[in-house]
Amino acid sequence: DAGVIQSPRHEVTEMGQEVTLRCKPISGHNSLFWYRQTMMRGLELLIYFNNNVPIDDSGMPEDRFSAKMPNASFSTLKIQPSEPRDSAVYFCASISGPRTDTQYFGPGTRLTVL
Amino acid sequence: QQQVKQSPQSLIVQKGGISIINCAYENTAFDYFPWYQQFPGKGPALLIAIRPDVSEKKEGRFTISFNKSAKQFSLHIMDSQPGDSATYFCAAIEEYNFNKFYFGSGTKLNVKP
Numbered sequence: 001d002a003g004v005i006q007s008p009r010h011e012v013t014e015m016g017q018e019v020t021l022r023c024k025p026i027s028g029h030n031s032l033f034w035y036r037q038t039m040m041r042g043l044e045l046l047i048y049f050n051n052n053v054p055i056d057d058s059g060m061p062e063d064r065f066s067a068k069m070p071n072a073s074f075s076t077l078k079i080q081p082s083e084p085r086d087s088a089v090y091f092c093a094s095i096s097g098p099r100t101d102t103q104y105f106g107p108g109t110r111l112t113v114l
Numbered sequence: 115q116q117q118v119k120q121s122p123q124s125l126i127v128q129k130g131g132i133s134i135i136n137c138a139y140e141n142t143a144f145d146y147f148p149w150y151q152q153f154p155g156k157g158p159a160l161l162i163a164i165r166p167d168v169s170e171k172k173e174g175r176f177t178i179s180f181n182k183s184a185k186q187f188s189l190h191i192m193d194s195q196p197g198d199s200a201t202y203f204c205a206a207i208e209e210y211n212f213n214k215f216y217f218g219s220g221t222k223l224n225v226k227p
Contacts, residue, residue: 004157033215042217042218042219042220043158043203043217043220045214045215045216045217048214055214056214091157091158093157102148102160102163103148103160103215104160105150105157105158105159106157107155107156107157108156108157
């Protein structure tokens with residue numbers, strides 16, 4: 001199994017540009033989570049999906065952030081417009097279902113907004 | 115409001131020593147408590163986990179101690195090695211709530227040779 005796949009691994013962009021981060025969960029997993037990690041705030045849950053439906057997006061910092069999961073094998077996190085304070089490592093994680101105990105994390109996307 | 119409080123923020127231990135990281139929670143609905151290990155440049159990976167009906171779980175040099183009445187749990191790393199140097203996160207899960215994970219703030223462990 002290839003594990004959770006994220007792309008790109010690194011992204012450098014300028015303030016005001018649109019950024020799209022991509023995630024492919026482990027096949028058969030039906031819950032997907034997006035996290036943001038910074039030194040100051042640690043690991044923050046942004047949004048999570050169950051069976052492609054957003055369940056809780058209360059962690060999304062503001063309207064500039066949006067996430068979609070059009071099918072079971074693909075999710076995107078979009079930031080438009082991006083700002084320097086969005087610079088962080090963004091992780092995607094997936095889990096196989098109810099009463100399953102392990103979240104599998106992807107390698108992360110390191111985003112730098114200049 | 116942080117659902118899971120973790121301490122210390124950083125920890126320095128000599129090789130062969132015991133590393134202890136503590137976590138506390140308030141929500142009695144949590145029913146699963148994993149610990150994750152993260153190396154620089156990598157995503158967190160599950161290390162060991164415990165359910166509240168058990169007071170202790172040991173896997174190799176790693177032990178979780180769980181105190182349900184105090185709503186606290188801790189990770190003990192025996193015979194700490196330089197290779198254990200990483201950031202450790204505790205977490206708590208509401209399995210009824212689509213497995214929503216609540217993570218602690220992390221502890222950066224440095225094991226000196």
